[in-house]
Amino acid sequence: MSxxxxxxxWINRPRPALARNLQHxxxxxxxxxxxxHLGLDVRIIRVFFIAATPFAGAGALVYGxxxxxxxxxxxxxxxxxxxxxxxxxxxxPSSVTMVGLGAAVVLTALVANLSRHQGWDLDLHIWLxxxxxxxxxxxxxxxxxxxxxxxxxTERLDGAAAIRIAAGGVLAVLGLLLLLTTGRxxxxxxxxxxxxxxxxxxxxxxxxxxxxxxxxxxxxEQAERVRANERADIAAHLHDSVLQTFALIQRSSxxxxxxxxxxxxxxxxxxxxxxxxxxxxxxxxxxxxxxTAAEVEDRHDVSIEVILLGDQPVGxxxxxxxxxxxEALVNAARHGxxxxxAYIEVGPTQxxxxxxxxxxxxxxxEVPDDRLGVRESIIGRMERAGGRATIRRLDGGTEVHLxxxxxxxxxxxxxxPAEATPPTxxxx
Amino acid sequence: xxxxDQTPAGTSADSPVEPAPIRLVLxxxxxxxxxxxxxxxxxxxxxxxxxxxVVAEAGDxxxxxxxxxxxxxxxxxxxxxxxxGSGQGGADVLRGCAGLxxxxxxxxxxxxxxxxxxxxxxxxxxRAGARGYVTKTISGPDLAQAVRRVAGGDAVFSPRLAxxxxxxxxxxxxxxxxxxxxxxxxxTREREVMRLIARGYQYKxxxxxxxxxxxxxxxxxxxVLRKLQLSSRHELTAWALSRRLL
Numbered sequence: 001m002s003x004x005x006x007x008x009x010w011i012n013r014p015r016p017a018l019a020r021n022l023q024h025x026x027x028x029x030x031x032x033x034x035x036x037h038l039g040l041d042v043r044i045i046r047v048f049f050i051a052a053t054p055f056a057g058a059g060a061l062v063y064g065x066x067x068x069x070x071x072x073x074x075x076x077x078x079x080x081x082x083x084x085x086x087x088x089x090x091x092x093p094s095s096v097t098m099v100g101l102g103a104a105v106v107l108t109a110l111v112a113n114l115s116r117h118q119g120w121d122l123d124l125h126i127w128l129x130x131x132x133x134x135x136x137x138x139x140x141x142x143x144x145x146x147x148x149x150x151x152x153x154t155e156r157l158d159g160a161a162a163i164r165i166a167a168g169g170v171l172a173v174l175g176l177l178l179l180l181t182t183g184r185x186x187x188x189x190x191x192x193x194x195x196x197x198x199x200x201x202x203x204x205x206x207x208x209x210x211x212x213x214x215x216x217x218x219x220x221e222q223a224e225r226v227r228a229n230e231r232a233d234i235a236a237h238l239h240d241s242v243l244q245t246f247a248l249i250q251r252s253s254x255x256x257x258x259x260x261x262x263x264x265x266x267x268x269x270x271x272x273x274x275x276x277x278x279x280x281x282x283x284x285x286x287x288x289x290x291x292t293a294a295e296v297e298d299r300h301d302v303s304i305e306v307i308l309l310g311d312q313p314v315g316x317x318x319x320x321x322x323x324x325x326x327e328a329l330v331n332a333a334r335h336g337x338x339x340x341x342a343y344i345e346v347g348p349t350q351x352x353x354x355x356x357x358x359x360x361x362x363x364x365x366e367v368p369d370d371r372l373g374v375r376e377s378i379i380g381r382m383e384r385a386g387g388r389a390t391i392r393r394l395d396g397g398t399e400v401h402l403x404x405x406x407x408x409x410x411x412x413x414x415x416x417p418a419e420a421t422p423p424t425x426x427x428x
Numbered sequence: 429x430x431x432x433d434q435t436p437a438g439t440s441a442d443s444p445v446e447p448a449p450i451r452l453v454l455x456x457x458x459x460x461x462x463x464x465x466x467x468x469x470x471x472x473x474x475x476x477x478x479x480x481x482v483v484a485e486a487g488d489x490x491x492x493x494x495x496x497x498x499x500x501x502x503x504x505x506x507x508x509x510x511x512x513g514s515g516q517g518g519a520d521v522l523r524g525c526a527g528l529x530x531x532x533x534x535x536x537x538x539x540x541x542x543x544x545x546x547x548x549x550x551x552x553x554x555r556a557g558a559r560g561y562v563t564k565t566i567s568g569p570d571l572a573q574a575v576r577r578v579a580g581g582d583a584v585f586s587p588r589l590a591x592x593x594x595x596x597x598x599x600x601x602x603x604x605x606x607x608x609x610x611x612x613x614x615x616t617r618e619r620e621v622m623r624l625i626a627r628g629y630q631y632k633x634x635x636x637x638x639x640x641x642x643x644x645x646x647x648x649x650x651x652v653l654r655k656l657q658l659s660s661r662h663e664l665t666a667w668a669l670s671r672r673l674l
């Protein structure tokens with residue numbers, strides 16, 4: 001049956017280790033971690049904890065116990081019903097938690113009222129302030145040390161976290177004050193408070209230099225660790241690629257063509273790794289063009305200089321452009337002569353690409369119609385995708401001009417002169 | 429052709445057959461590179477043009493400033509990355525040699541030569557005063573031509589540098605930016621010239637394409653160089669900041 005089958009599946013499914021889930025937490029991630037481990041909806045667990053709190057603080061005690069004993073984990077499986085991170089810029093807790101907290105407050109007030117009427121002796125004048133102190137401390141601990149990364153990658157204290165810490169601190173102090181003033185006069189309470197403050201100030205003064213040094217050491221440690229990671233990264237990369245290439249070069253020293261090919265490919269890769277921070281997996285036009293040029297370079301043993309201005313995500317039209325670009329580059333490599341250069345300009349309305357070689361060139365009029373080659377692969381491809389290709393024969397080489405309108409605009413009109421035609425009309 | 433007598437640098441050519449040699453100082457921290465460049469320039473010196481004469485070499489910033497101040501060459505081939513000085517490599521040498529003149533009264537000109545074509549290196553060296561920038565993969569004859577061009581007072585723009593300029597000043601017309609001075613914007617003609625250079629055109633080909641003379645092309649290129657050196661355009665600054673050049 002489906003229900004027993006589902007239950008079995010639930011029992012037998014792989015469980016992540018029980019740990020606090022720091023990514024999907026409201027307070028300390030205990031509920032989220034439990035939910036992930038048990039495979040239950042996190043909201044159920046949260047409601048359970050809140051409902052258990054008014055009963056002599058059972059829910060809060062268990063929560064606190066789990067908080068202290070469980071380790072935090074930032075990655076990992078998220079349970080159904082969790083949302084990543086604090087919701088909204090101000091970090092207001094999600095609606096479920098708000099409702100739950102509200103219900104807890106109401107329940108506690110009810111219990112307090114009832115106890116007064118029925119004469120139950122619940123010592124609420126002690127428990128409530130204690131609970132307030134407890135909650136305040138919990139909130140402060142949860143968000144102490146939370147930092148955000150600014151746009152320029154410097155860490156600073158998160159504004160939302162600061163608000164929460166302040167709120168928690170105020171709650172804890174209020175609770176303490178309430179505790180102090182039960183059964184005492186205000187004058188005595190004020191004296192006690194004053195004494196406490198003086199002691200606190202003295203301790204802070206004593207401890208501050210040590211704290212400051214500790215903090216500074218921590219930062220230095222972090223920086224050193226980052227540096228070591230970076231160094232390890234570089235070493236790994238160099239080991240994988242550059243040293244290999246050197247070994248290959250030494251072995252192929254009798255074959256100069258192969259040596260040149262190896263050296264060129266490695267140079268290109270190292271240059272890209274050093275000087276760009278683009279992720280090679282990016283799905284952008286720049287990445288696609290660079291990859292295409294690299295492939296043509298390697299396969300046809302020629303150096304191609306690629307100059308790119310602007311960038312765009314890759315769609316159907318861009319793919320067609322890159323394919324036509326590849327054909328033009330292969331043509332230049334096969335039939336033209338070095339230097340081969342490609343200039344791609346991504347404008348607001350269209351993308352333009354120019355592929356230039358310095359060979360003898362070819363005359364488009366001389367290419368017979370039945371040879372697919374240039375006509376089909378470059379010109380036909382561009383036109384089918386809504387763009388245009390022109391091939392110019394220059395004194396010292398050939399230039400292929402590709403134009404592709406960006407996806408927002410319609411296909412360009414072939415009969416009207418486009419915006420940026422070459423200034424002269426020496427079409428082949 | 430007999431080797432030219434060592435006529436003092438800068439005097440006008442004695443005869444069409446033997447123009448005064450162009451005096452060079454090579455600055456690079458790799459001895460192999462200096463040897464290689466020397467050999468290539470010697471090879472490219474055979475021909476009707478002025479021979480290229482390497483009078484001194486240097487391997488770091490302080491030695492470079494010393495050699496340039498002592499020999500007052502026409503052109504200094506300057507590597508971008510050098511040890512010594514305040515750590516800025518070629519830019520330090522440029523600053524240390526600012527205002528130097530050859531015996532003929534011409535300013536000492538600098539051509540930057542480097543392996544990397546990262547934006548940082550290119551723009552910082554140009555803004556420090558170099559007249560142009562070529563990568564070390566350049567062929568011998570092309571290098572010789574670039575040296576001669578710089579010696580003649582013009583600028584050398586590789587396609588990649590032209591790409592940087594277009595990127596920094598905005599390749600596409602129709603930008604509605606508040607522009608403070610003439611320095612902060614490329615004229616339409618200059619933009620066209622830069623675009624053709626970025627497409628891999630030689631100066632000759634640019635001239636033919638735009639129906640202007642090669643001299644005019646060189647003028648436009650020099651003007652763009654000046655703007656790149658002096659412009660404090662907001663976009664240029666922002667562009668440099670985004671690449672952490674400033």
